[in-house]
Amino acid sequence: DIQMTQSPSSLSASVGDRVTITCQASQDISKFLNWYQQKPGKAPKLLIYDASNLETGVPSRFSGGGSGTDFTFTISSLQPEDIATYYCQSYDNLPDRAFGQGTKVEIK
Amino acid sequence: QLQLQESGPGLVKPSETLSLTCAVSGGSFTSPVHYWGWIRQPPGKGLEWIASIYYTGSTLYSPSLKSRVTLSVDTSRSQFSLKLNSVTAADTAVYYCARDWRGSFDSWGQGTLVSVSS
Numbered sequence: 001d002i003q004m005t006q007s008p009s010s011l012s013a014s015v016g017d018r019v020t021i022t023c024q025a026s027q028d029i030s031k032f033l034n035w036y037q038q039k040p041g042k043a044p045k046l047l048i049y050d051a052s053n054l055e056t057g058v059p060s061r062f063s064g065g066g067s068g069t070d071f072t073f074t075i076s077s078l079q080p081e082d083i084a085t086y087y088c089q090s091y092d093n094l095p096d097r098a099f100g101q102g103t104k105v106e107i108k
Numbered sequence: 109q110l111q112l113q114e115s116g117p118g119l120v121k122p123s124e125t126l127s128l129t130c131a132v133s134g135g136s137f138t139s140p141v142h143y144w145g146w147i148r149q150p151p152g153k154g155l156e157w158i159a160s161i162y163y164t165g166s167t168l169y170s171p172s173l174k175s176r177v178t179l180s181v182d183t184s185r186s187q188f189s190l191k192l193n194s195v196t197a198a199d200t201a202v203y204y205c206a207r208d209w210r211g212s213f214d215s216w217g218q219g220t221l222v223s224v225s226s
Contacts, residue, residue, distance in 0.1 A: 001171050034212050036155075043204055043216035044147075044155065055214070087155055091211025095168045097145075097157040 002026055002090050006100030012108045019075040021103045023088035028068050034089045035064055035073045037082075038102075044087065048073065075105075083107055110135035112205050112217035120199075120224050126192040130205030130217060137186035138163045143208035144181070144188045148201040149219075156201075160208040161188050195224045 003026040013019050023033065031051040036044040046055050048064040051071060061076045075082055088100040116128035130144065137144075145160035160168045161179040169177055178191040192199060200223050206213040 032211060036213075038155075043206075043219055044213070045216075046212055046214045049212040049214075089155075089157075089213075095211070096171065097160070097168075097208075097211055099155040099157065102154045 002029065002092065002096050002098045004088055004090055004098050004100040006088050006103055008103060009101060010104040010106065012106045013078050014108045015078055015080060017078045019078050019082075019105060021073040021086055021088075023066075023071045023073070023100050025069045025071075025090055029090045029092055031067050032091045033064070033066070033071050034091070035062075036087045036089060037084045038087065039084045047086075078105070078107070080107060110207065110215045112207065112215060114203060114205050114217045114220040116220065116222070118221060118223060120195055120222060121226050122196055122224055123194055126195050126199060126203075126222055126224070127189065128203055128205075128220065128222070129187050129189045132186045132188075132207075135207075135215075138183060141209060143168065145206050145208040145213060146179070146190045147204045147206055147213065147216075148199075149204070150198075150201045158190065158192075158203075197224050200224045 005024045033051045035048040038044040047058050052064045063074045065072050085102045085104045087102045091097045111133045113131045120126045143160040146158040167179050176193050181188045202219040202221050204219045205217045207215040
């Protein structure tokens, strides 16, 4: 089974700050990596697929990168509406879909 | 606008079978590029993929839950269903259905809380 290690588990930043979350896969997953945003009481929302592709309608301050086993998710300028928990999720041909533990983002 | 809606009992007794259905509307249920999946989230915890099913009935299962999970599909009603047997308190969670596009869950239901308790 693929294991996804996401860090940090939580962070606090100021409005306008650059925020970066990392996700590490237990094996090479090429670019098969997604990022989701989940606000309290709501279903997750797909933000980025295939490591770096922005889903339609998602603001450009969100970005993703990486390949193989190491990935990053960045909010270039944190906004109050970005308060949420963010999850990475891998998928591959085995097949398997595995989520990271989540990163809770708060405003300082 | 694609919509997914979960339905089923909100309370299940330990050792019994949890059964949920997801109704899909506003889009093609028999799309050749989509699976239909189930994801759960225990209260205050992270997300866990359970399984996904193609409209033909072909299935993908999480290795950790495979022995207890059965998925089925009803194309005439644009619905797919989840059965999880031998449930325990650890299966208490919000259960989401979602559209699975190449492993990316791009559209989700609102989720339904299922509690396991006697």
